[in-house]
Amino acid sequence: MTPLSFEWHWNADYLVFMGLLYVALAVIGAGLIYTFLKTWMDLESGESELPPEIESRKKYAAY
Amino acid sequence: MKATEGKYKYGMVINLDKCTGCGTCTVACAAENNLSVIRDETDKQRTISWMQLFKVTNGKPFPDTEVSYFPRPCMHCHNHTPCVSVCPPTATKMDYNNGIVSQIYTRCIGCRYCQAACPYQARYFNWWDGHFPKGTERYLSPEVSVRMRGVVEKCSFCHHRLMRAKEQAYAEDRRELEDGEYITACTEVCPAEAITFGDLNDPDSKVAKLSKHPQAFRLLERIGTEPKVYYISSKDWVRRMADNYHPNEFQPV
C-alpha cells in the first residue's frame, strides 16, 4: 500500500506502520545496492587480481 | 479502531417466544443469498448457513422439558468488531454509516483469521467451489455475487435489499427510507413474525422500541462486542443461556 491508494489514511497508524516497513525495506535495499556497487568499484580499481581472503575467516582460529 | 457513530444503525430483534424453530429463515436466507449446497450436508462443521438455528433446552426431564431456538445471523458487532480489526487485506469492514459489517469476497484471501476471532461462529469458509446442480443456477439472484472457493462469507443483513430500497426511494425523489422499507429476507419470511428489522438509531422504529424491551438481551453481551442483533425471551433459563454467568450471578427479570 502506498499513500496514493484511496484506502490510505493520513494518520499515525498508517504512517508508523507503513513507514517502518518502508524504512526496513530501504535499509535492506540500500545495503544490497551498496554491496553491488562496491564490488563493481573494487573490480574496476583492479583489486580483482588478488581477491582478498574473507577477513573474518582468517580470524576463526582466534575465537 | 474507534467507533464513530453513523446516521443509521440497522439492527434486528428476534422474539424467541414466537420462534418455532421452523427454519424458514435459514432457507429463505440461503435462497436469497445464493448459498450453495456442499456434497455432504451432514458435515456440520463445514456446511454454510448464514442464519444458523441453535436448539437449546432447559435440561429438565419430561414433563418439565422446555425447548427454545436461537436463530443466529451475523451479529454485526458495533464495538471493535472482532473480525474487522484482524482482517489483513481489509476484506471485511464495518460501514459506520449504517452499521453493516461487509465481507468482500473478491478481496478475501481465505486466511480465516476472522473465523478464529468471531465468538458467534457466524463466519463460514467456502471449503468447496459453489455447486449448483443443473437448472438451479437459473434461480440465482443477480443481486448477490456467487462466492468462489477459498473465501469467507457471512450474513450481510441482505445488504442488496438496502441498495434496492434506496434506488426506489431515489426514483421517488426521497433520500430517506421509511421504517420497514428495507428488511432482510429472514424478516420478511418468518411465518411467526418473530424477527423485526430496522434502524436502531430511529427512536420511532419498531426495532428500536423492541430493543429496549425489558426482556431484550444480546448474545455474549459482557464480552463487549455490542451486537446489533437483540433477542427477546420471557424465559429466564433462555436468557441465562445467552451469556456466561458465574454461579448466583444471573438476575431474573
Place this chain on the structure above:
Amino acid sequence: MDSALFPEGVKRCSPKVFLLWTLPWLALLAWGGLSAFLCLWKGLNQTNMSNIFAFAIWIVFDLAVIALGAGAFFTGFLTYVIGRKELKSIINAAVIIGFICYSGAVAMLGIDIGQPIRGWFIFWHANVHSMLTEVSFCISAYLGVLAIEYIPIILENRQIEKVPHLRLFGHNLHHIMGVFAATGTFLSFFHQGSLGGMFGVMYARPFAERWDFYVWPTTFFLFVFSAIAAGPCFTILCTKLTEAISRKKLVPDNAVQFLARLSGWLLSGYLVLKIIDTAVWANTTVPNAGLGLMDFYREGPYGIWMLIAEIGIFGIVPAVMLMIPQVRQNPAGLIVACLMNCTGIVLNRFVFIIATLAIPVMPFARFWSYLPTWQEWGIAMALVGYGFLLFSVSYRYLPVFPKEQELNPAMNG
C-alpha cells in the same frame, strides 16, 4: 566424484551414501508435493480443517518452526550487533536453520490460505490494525534478510569462490552483515511478537485474550521472549544432531555453552512473566468473561494438564537444567534440556491455536474435535524433509562449520 565441491580440508561421505541418506527426505518431499498439489488443485476440502478449526496443524507447525527458527535472528544479533565472537562458529548453522524454518513456513502459509493467488492483497490493501498484516510484512521481509545472510555462505563454496567477482561480492556482504543482522533483528522482533499478538487481540475469545500494553497484548512480548529462549536451543539440537550423524565435533563447547546458558536465563525470565501473565489473566480476563479458570480445561482432551505441562514440566524443568552448569555441560543433560525447552514452546503455540479454537465461547455451542488428514501431515512433514535436505546439502558443500577442520585435524586429507 563431487569432492572438488567440498570445503577445504574436510572429509565427507561418498556420493552413494549421501544419496541414500537423502532418500527418506526426498520421499517426505514427494508426499508433501502430492499433498500440496491436491490442496491447491482441489481446495482446502482436502484437509480436515473446518469452520470451527479455522487454524489447524499447519498453523501450529508454522508458529512452531518460526519460534524455533528464532535462533537465526538472535544469534545474528549477538554475533554481529553485540559482537560475541565465539558465536561465529555457530552463526552459519543458525542462519541456515532460520532460512529453512522461514522459507518452509512461508511456503506452507501459501497453501494454507484459501486464495493463494491473492496473497499480495495483504501488502497492497493492508489493514495496518491487523496483527496478521504485521506478521506477513515482517516474515516476508525477514525471509529476504535470511536469504541475504545465506548468500555469502553459498559463495564460500570452493568452486564458486574461484570467481573473483562472486568472492568479492560475498566478502563485501560479510563486511556489512551487521546492517542486515540489525534489520533482521528488528523485523524478527516484530513478527515474533505479532504472532503472539494475533491471539492476544482476539478479545472475543477469553481463552486467548490478554490485556494490552500500549497497542500490544502481553502475548506479543511473551512470544518474543519464548522464541529467543527456544531458538538457540533448537540451533544447539540441530548442530548436536549433525555432530552425531557425521561423528565429528563441529562446534567448540564455548559457543554451545554460551547459547545454552543464555537460553536457560531467558527461559526462566520468560517463565516468570508467563506465570504472572497467566495469574493476571485467570483473575481478571476470565472472571470478566463470566467464566472460571477450570471452565477452559474440561472439554475433550484439553485438561489442566496442558497448563502444567507447558509451564511446569517443559518450562521450569529445562530452565533449571540449563541454568545449572553441571547439567548443561553433561552432553545428555544438555540435549534433554534443549528438547524439553523446545517441546514447551511448541506446546505453548499448540495451546494458543488449537485450544483457543476448540473451546466454544457461546454457552450453547458444542465442542468439536479435529484430526489432520494425510494431506495435512504430508505438507507438515515435507517441511521436515526439506529442512534435512537443505541442511545436508549445505553441510556437504559449504563451510557451514568454519571450525570443522581445526576440530578434526586427523581427518585432514
Place this chain on the structure above:
Amino acid sequence: MENQSNASEKRPQGGSNESGGLLNSTFLPPFSLKGWLFVLAGLVPALIVGWVVFPMVLYSSQQQPFNFSHVVHTNPDIGIEGETEQELCMYCHYFREDGTFVGIPGMDTCTMCHDDPEFPYGQTEDEKIFLEQYVAEGKEVPWLVYSDQPECVYFSHIAHVKMGGLTCGQCHGDHGRSETLPVYKENRLTGYSIDIWGRNIAGYSKNIKPAEAGMYETEDDEQYLRTIETEQGEETYHIKMSSMKMDDCAECHTIHHQEQNNACFVCHK
C-alpha cells in the same frame, strides 16, 4: 571440465585465469561501453515485449455487430426529444420506475422508431444490417458492452445522476457526440474491455486515445466542470473519468466529500 582441473589448486589466480572465464565475462564493471550495450540489449527487447507484444497478445479486437452513430440519434430534428444533453441521453438510456437503469437499451426501445424493417431512415449500410438482420428477425442486437462490470460489483446510476447531479459525459466522456463505435478490445484473461482500464502506480492516467473513435475531443468542455457546496464555500473541480476502476470511484467520492460512499458494501455485492 576446465573447473575440475583447477580444483586441486590451492588458490585461484584471479580474473585472468581461465577458471570461471565464462562467468567472469558475464559480470562486467559498470560505466563501460560494453556494459551499457549489454543493458540496452536487454532493456530494448523487454520494452518492446512489454509495451507492444504483450498488449497485442493480451487483448483481442472485436467489431461491434454494426456501427452506431450517437450524433445521428441525438439530433433533435429526428424526434428524440430533450431540453438538455442529459435528457437526450435519457430518451433511450432511461430509468425504470423502481430506479434501476436500463443500460444499453433493448430492441423494444429501438423499435419505437425503427418499427418497419422495410423503411430505413437513412442510407447507411449499418442501418440496413440492423433492419434486415435484427428488426426483421425480431432478434436482440448482441452489443459488446464496454462497461461490463464484474459480477461482484453493484453500481447505482440513479444515485449518481439524479441524487449526485452528475451528467452522463462526466463519466462516459463525449460518447454522445461520437459517430462511430470504438473497437472493442477484450482482455483475453479476464474478459473485460480495455476501456475499463485504470491508472498505474504512478497515477498516470491511461486515457483512451481521442483519435480512436473521434471521442473526447472537447476536453475543456464546460460539462466537465462541477461546482459543489462545501463548508469552505464553493469549490469547482474539473472531473473526467478515464477508467471507472475502483480507485477512480474512490477518488471522485473523496473529492466530493462523499467518503462514506467508499465503504465496501456500497459498490460490492
